[in-house]
Amino acid sequence: MLRAAIVHYHLRPGGVTRIIRETLSGLAEHPVRVAVLVGDVPDDATNLPELVAVIPELNYSEAPPHGQEYRRIARRLLEDARALLGATPDVVHVHNHTLAKSSCLPGIVRELAAAGQRLLLHIHDFAEDGRPADYRRIADTIAGGDLGRLAQMMYPAAPQIHYAVLNRRDYGFLKDAGVPEANLHYLPNPVRPLPASEARRETETPLVLYPTRAIRRKNLGEFLLWAAVTDGAQFATTLEPTNPTALLFYRRWKALSQRLGLPVRFGVGSASEHRLADLFASAECVITTSVAEGFGLAFIEPWTVGRPLVGRDIPEITSEFREAGLKLDALYPRLPVPLEWVGERRLRRRLRRSLTSYYRSYGRDDPDLDVLEAAWRAAVADGMVDFGRLDEDLQARVVRIVTGNRAARRSLGVPHPLESVPGADIVEHNRRVTVHHFSLETYARRLSEIYEHVASSSVGSVGAHDAARVLSAFLRPERFFMIRT
Template identity: 30%
Template structure:
């Protein structure tokens, strides 16, 4: 089989590229005879992304797929200000390029087409699949959904240009964003997305439920534990980490939907409680915490968000570090001339030197942060996203200690100032300033008594028979059993090879009689 996997940009440090990396590595382990071609615009880090091989694994550079591609004749016109006929013209050219370069691919897997970040590329994929179907070729197409354009207003506004003033024989935005030719099938990474695809008119017989997989290399504790301390020293020397502080790790890019200001709020709450003898003894809060957020912003909006956070951090001398990409990558990198010398540490090293993982995100595609830390013996505290975590809890994970809301004067912290021009960032940062006042802190603890007590109890895992320790052990087993790469990618391999059995979709992982009538014929991996 020749499998082609495409994305707008290949090799960058984002969640979708992480999924591609794990998928490709495991597929090559399952079937050493499989040929895989990755296509899309090459990121600057492309040479470090995958161990390229001449015969088995190849890369096809298609810069035209990037939303930042400078279209001849349209220089200076960004995706946002391009008109619909620009999308159609450029998309038609991209479709011809893909059809020519990937003519011998048996199966094409397109990642995150539904996010709509580049309308021309979305139209190109629609056109390509239609041409292949009309030509009656045997090429099969899959779309793996990670995000929806409707969740990204700017992307959705661009895609919806396809409905304005077009000839009647042209497809509208919905047909382009969710193509439904007979040669296309969909991969939904969670149950919520499965039903959303059905709501968008995709036949249940065309949807497979396949979650993302964890990074099995995180399970290799001993090879990294003995010298992960070098990363701790670098953070102290280069990022201002207090040698006496415990690390609170938020493994995400600092973008608005990750709600980093709430993580800072929790950080300051914990640091104030450390100074309270009652709380310090009751919940074993022995050291102050320093928050480390993995990556900074990339787009203009994201950079503006990071800049505002950084200004606030400096102004108030907060123990927060945003962006350690110069020190930490997805995996370790060694000096070719000195294999014992670490050039860059991996995310597993960050888990090893951290005391706890935090997530305050309000929107996730899959939600790796809710499952991967358990593999490293880490608890996860913070905000729950029920539409994402319901699959994890049905798989047996215990996540009851996560809170659904954090009330501030009767309003959820994440919703403060939501109608303001800045989305409420300044109002939320103002609440961070207040947390140092004892009376305010007592009020917040009282109004959020149950969820915050559940959060604080997770800081007692060192007690051999404590509930938190049992949760960590049990969750680790469930994550490995349900989301390890051999299990998940093994299912994907069978789907691609038409070897996976079909049956009715279990409701959140369990067969139930109620509601099965709407799922008649739906397929899901075993």
């Protein structure tokens, strides 16, 4: 039987914790014995995994330890894993080490690799992808401003070190940074269908549901724009942000919606899966207007409960879903609105200021004219600008223009999403695809095969992949959205 030790910062509620619990459930059907090592567990400490150890140094922390401390914690981790598993783990499966929420974890990973331990580094969220504060903490505090040490901490390289990513975009970025394909694994998250619901529509008015925590990249302004140009439908979002900065923008959108009298309800959901299932059941369709995703659950979950999906596409994420068989023709890749509504000079000024600030937040030089022009071309074409590329202030300007203005509505560059809601045949087709391709059983089989591959790896000296290249890939100006800064 193969032995695996899963390492994470904590077991508190959250996306990665959910994946860990799903992993334990799925691998129960495979010849894999799994222990979990974390820095913290919930205060109520119920429903913990059977084999779990708490190592406080793995919990969130800012100050990095001294060099010898990394080695001590790495030894402690292996000792605890051996005590739980009855032998040294064949694979240590580490989640999100590059975020360095524990300043110890990148150093622990390197110590384990140097000792010959076979590792699977599972990256859900990249610090390079819209998380400059995390990146600067790693670069400045942990790596001490040394770019070579930064690469060693974030992307160590050795035959015994493997990487798992959620999507083909990230796979390509790491491959280009030097990770051999033999050591690089595509591992999309499992998607469990929501519980069955008996809920039905409360009124004849169709409900357009946006099931999301309304942080900035979820592009709430675009959601309001569609509400502003819709007759006879109700729109609703589920969860408000918890981040103070995101909450500020969210409250501004709520205030604008109320001033304009838009048919929008905010924060109608809860963390309860049963409550979310009821909302899905009562919705005419589900919408997404997000401009950036990691895995892309928003493009999969609605189909599992038989609800059609409309809204904004993210091709760098959905291309693999289409390859799996999903039909997503109702989605649009951009929402063109007349450039004159926001003003070319104003937009150029804001784009330059925003992109410059973003590059500086990652310690990069100011963007040159070629970079600025590439960002402009990604946003503007033929006198139209993609609404999602605007900042919140300019988005609000557009929402005010189209509200109650039928002539302005006709200037939008794509049809209204409610004019292209997928029919029952497509909904059923996509439901079958998602249930098969993203099931827990499929995930567990993939992960078990990856574990076997990692466990059979040879062992060699530890170097580093090209961390600067990973950052450059994420910072390409064509990917820039002002609402992500």
